[in-house]
Every structure is written in structure tokens, then in C-alpha cells.
Amino acid sequence: MVAARDIDRDIGGDDMLADIRRIAESVPDPELVVVNVGDLGIIRDLRRDGHAVEIDVTPTYSACPATLAIELAIETAVAAQGHEARVRRVLAPAWTTDWITPAGRAKLKQAGIAPPSPRGDGNGGHDYFARPQVACPRCDSLDTTELSAFGATACKAQYRCLSCHEPFDYFKCL
Amino acid sequence: MTGRDELADDLAGDLADDLLALLLRIGDDHLILGHRLSEWCGHAPMLEEDLALPNMALDLIGTARMCYGYAAEIEGGGRGEDDYAFLRDGTDFRHMLMVERPNGDFAHTMLRQFLFAAWMHPLWDGLTGAPDARLADHAGKAVKEMAYHIRHSGEWVIRLGDGTAESARRMRAALDDLGPYIGEMFESDDTAARLVAAGLLPDPAAVRVAFDSTVARTFTMAQLPPLEISTGISGGRAGRHGEALGHLLAEMQFMQRAYPGLTW
Numbered sequence: 001m002v003a004a005r006d007i008d009r010d011i012g013g014d015d016m017l018a019d020i021r022r023i024a025e026s027v028p029d030p031e032l033v034v035v036n037v038g039d040l041g042i043i044r045d046l047r048r049d050g051h052a053v054e055i056d057v058t059p060t061y062s063a064c065p066a067t068l069a070i071e072l073a074i075e076t077a078v079a080a081q082g083h084e085a086r087v088r089r090v091l092a093p094a095w096t097t098d099w100i101t102p103a104g105r106a107k108l109k110q111a112g113i114a115p116p117s118p119r120g121d122g123n124g125g126h127d128y129f130a131r132p133q134v135a136c137p138r139c140d141s142l143d144t145t146e147l148s149a150f151g152a153t154a155c156k157a158q159y160r161c162l163s164c165h166e167p168f169d170y171f172k173c174l
Numbered sequence: 175m176t177g178r179d180e181l182a183d184d185l186a187g188d189l190a191d192d193l194l195a196l197l198l199r200i201g202d203d204h205l206i207l208g209h210r211l212s213e214w215c216g217h218a219p220m221l222e223e224d225l226a227l228p229n230m231a232l233d234l235i236g237t238a239r240m241c242y243g244y245a246a247e248i249e250g251g252g253r254g255e256d257d258y259a260f261l262r263d264g265t266d267f268r269h270m271l272m273v274e275r276p277n278g279d280f281a282h283t284m285l286r287q288f289l290f291a292a293w294m295h296p297l298w299d300g301l302t303g304a305p306d307a308r309l310a311d312h313a314g315k316a317v318k319e320m321a322y323h324i325r326h327s328g329e330w331v332i333r334l335g336d337g338t339a340e341s342a343r344r345m346r347a348a349l350d351d352l353g354p355y356i357g358e359m360f361e362s363d364d365t366a367a368r369l370v371a372a373g374l375l376p377d378p379a380a381v382r383v384a385f386d387s388t389v390a391r392t393f394t395m396a397q398l399p400p401l402e403i404s405t406g407i408s409g410g411r412a413g414r415h416g417e418a419l420g421h422l423l424a425e426m427q428f429m430q431r432a433y434p435g436l437t438w
């Protein structure tokens with residue numbers, strides 16, 4: 001750690017950190033541009049470290065190809081505002097879809113993507129063949145059916161609404 | 175380094191070696207099976223499966239990356255994850271033989287995926303409380319992925335096993351082919367025994383109970399005969415592999431062998 005006077009000289013106080021957090025949180029998810037990093041809840045902490053700010057980010061899925069892209073995008077966005085940022089990848093505790101903020105869930109639904117069910121929908125338990133109850137993002141009907149357990153990205157499955165007949169993506173619960 | 179209390183930092187030498195061995199066993203199981211699943215990309219019998227198989231492969235390769243990255247830190251010899259995947263010879267791989275078997279037909283691939291996930295799910299479940307933060311954290315993610323794989327592949331085992339005469343014949347043929355390789359999952363040795371004692375592997379008996387229960391429930395619905403696990407064929411954990419691995423590595427490692435030091 002550096003002495004307090006160095007921090008004051010190199011970088012501003014809490015206002016500055018809040019500013020940097022806001023910049024970092026506004027970075028869109030490259031694979032799911034309707035939500036940003038703040039909506040996903042993956043920024044865990046940030047702190048001053050000499051000239052730079054260190055930002056703790058927890059990846060979403062274990063092999064999500066977007067992980068590196070998100071980290072670079074955060075560093076780039078913060079640098080564009082004149083600050084030096086370094087992303088630190090923090091694996092514990094593991095991200096869960098429960099960390100998606102209410103605003104993030106609302107944005108997903110508005111984009112036609114059913115937000116993840118609260119956990120305990122069969123993915124972590126032992127009733128392997130259980131299905132979550134997924135509401136249609138357009139008409140809120142619970143009369144929906146899974147078309148494909150895997151979708152266009154690692155985080156989504158494909159569903160269809162049996163009430164309004166529209167197909168939609170479901171953000172899988174983790 | 176993340177600065178968390180990773181067990182490897184203060185492990186006695188023997189246990190660090192055991193943890194390294196475990197990471198290569200699990201990592202190799204996942205890499206090789208992940209590669210087999212990726213071979214289906216563009217060849218699956220329907221569009222949904224063309225999405226499903228590479229997605230499942232991606233989960234498996236994610237676990238392999240965690241294992242190799244952690245192994246590299248423990249080993250401390252400057253090797254990275256790509257070195258483990260692409261620059262080791264067949265006899266250096268420690269996966270069980272089932273995962274290197276050629277894909278066969280769709281029934282064969284789905285049954286193998288189901289058996290693998292039914293075994294890994296309770297194994298990860300037991301590791302979520304392991305006294306090693308890195309392993310325990312990853313287990314928390316992987317246990318959910320394996321539950322999803324069980325659901326997806328298990329539904330195909332049921333649909334094909336309890337389907338037409340032809341699909342049932344194929345599922346039974348897959349079971350006949352894979353049956354002798356199942357016993358290797360439950361083999362133990364001195365390394366495994368020390369890991370169990372240290373809490374770095376769950377009790378194999380408990381894993382077996384969970385595996386048996388998942389398989390029994392699914393096989394009943396699939397109209398398949400009860401699974402009987404015999405001693406069967408093994409040797410993968412000691413680096414004794416079949417001909418199939420040589421062909422797999424020739425394809426998987428071609429780029430890094432032909433262009434040493436290549437980066438994307």
C-alpha cells in the first residue's frame with residue numbers, strides 16, 4: 001500500500017472511486033448488450049492502488065468467452081476517462097444469477113429475455129429432471145415450454161410461450 | 175495470485191503432489207471429453223443438439239482450464255494451461271479411458287455424457303466444502319453445470335432407450351460398449367486415499383451411492399437393464415491409453431505442435 005499523501009496526490013478521494021465505479025458499471029455485456037456490468041452485479045469491490053484503481057470483477061460462467069472481453073472493456077472505459085484501472089479476477093464467491101439487480105432483470109424482460117428464476121430450479125439440486133417455471137417476458141403467461149436447453153450464448157436456453165405463441169430466450173439460472 | 179489462503183501454499187510436499195495429480199486427472203477427463211463433444215459441432219442430428227454439444231464442451235473445457243491453471247501454479251515450473259493441453263504426449267495424460275472412446279453414434283455420446291455427469295455431480299458436490307478455496311469455488315459452479323448435463327443427456331437416454339426398436343437397440347449397444355469402462359471411475363489408489371483423508375476428494379462410497387441412484391432412476395425410465403459395474407478396463411490414471419487417444423491428440427494438438435509458440 002502507499003502512504004496517504006501519495007493517494008491524495010495521485011488520485012482523488014471517494015468521489016473519484018464512485019465515479020470510476022459508475023464508469024465501470026456502465027460497460028455493456030458484449031454478448032448481451034441490453035445489460036451492463038453493473039446490472040450483472042459482477043463488480044465486487046474497487047480500491048486505490050498507487051496511481052491506479054484496482055477493480056474486483058467476478059466472471060459469470062466458468063468458460064464464458066465474454067470474460068476477457070468484459071475485463072478489457074472495463075479497463076478501456078476507465079482509461080478513456082483519464083484514470084488508470086486494473087481488473088482483478090475474483091473467483092470466490094462464485095457468481096450466481098441472484099446477483100443480477102432488479103434493474104438488470106427488468107432490462108432483460110424488456111428485451112424479450114425471461115430473467116433467471118430464483119435459485120433452486122433444479123440446477124443445483126438433485127431432482128435433475130425438474131424444470132424451472134419460466135414466465136413469458138411478453139405476456140407473463142406461465143404456460144411455456146422449452147425448445148432447446150442451450151441457446152445462442154452459454155447463459156441462455158430457448159423457450160416458447162403457449163399463450164401468445166412467441167419464442168423467447170430464457171436466462172438460465174446459476 | 176489472489177492472496178486467498180490456497181492450500182497449496184502451505185501444503186506438505188506430498189499433499190501438494192497429490193493435489194497436482196488430482197488436478198491433472200480431473201483436468202484431463204474434462205479436456206478429452208470436451209474435445210470429443212466438440213467433434214459433434216456441425217454434425218449433430220438436429221440444430222438444438224448442434225448448440226447443446228459445443229455448449230457442454232465449453233463447460234468441460236472451462237473446468238480443464240481451471241485445473242491446468244492451478245496445476246501450473248502448484249508446479250511452479252513456468253508451464254501454462256496450453257502446455258498441459260497441447261504439449262504433453264499421450265502417456266502423460268491421466269484421464270479415464272471412457273472419455274477418449276470415439277464418439278460412436280448419438281446414443282453412445284449421450285450415454286457417455288450422462289454417466290460422466292452422474293459421476294462428477296456428486297464429486298463436485300462433495301468438493302464444495304473442500305479445505306481449498308480454489309477447488310471449492312470452482313466446485314460451486316461445476317456442480318450446477320453437471321446437473322444441467324445430467325438433465326440434458328439423461329433425457330436423451332430415456333427418450334432413446336424407451337423409444338423405437340432402433341433407438342432402443344442403439345442405446346443398449348452403447349451400454350454394452352461403455353459398460354466395461356465405468357469401473358475406472360470408482361477405482362482408488364494411494365493418491366486418491368490421501369486426498370480423501372485430506373478432504374480434497376469426497377468419500378468414493380458416497381459418490382458411488384449418488385451415482386447408482388441417478389443411474390437407476392434414469393435407466394428404469396429408459397427401459398434399460400440395471401447397471402452392473404465390473405472391474406473392467408482401466409489404466410488411464412497411470413497413463414496407459416488406447417489407440418483412440420493418439421488420433422485425438424494428433425488433431426487436437428496439431429496447431430501448437432506445427433507452429434510452436436503460436437498465439438492467437
Ligand SMILES: [Zn+2]
Nearest residue numbers: 136139161164
Ligand atoms: Zn407469451
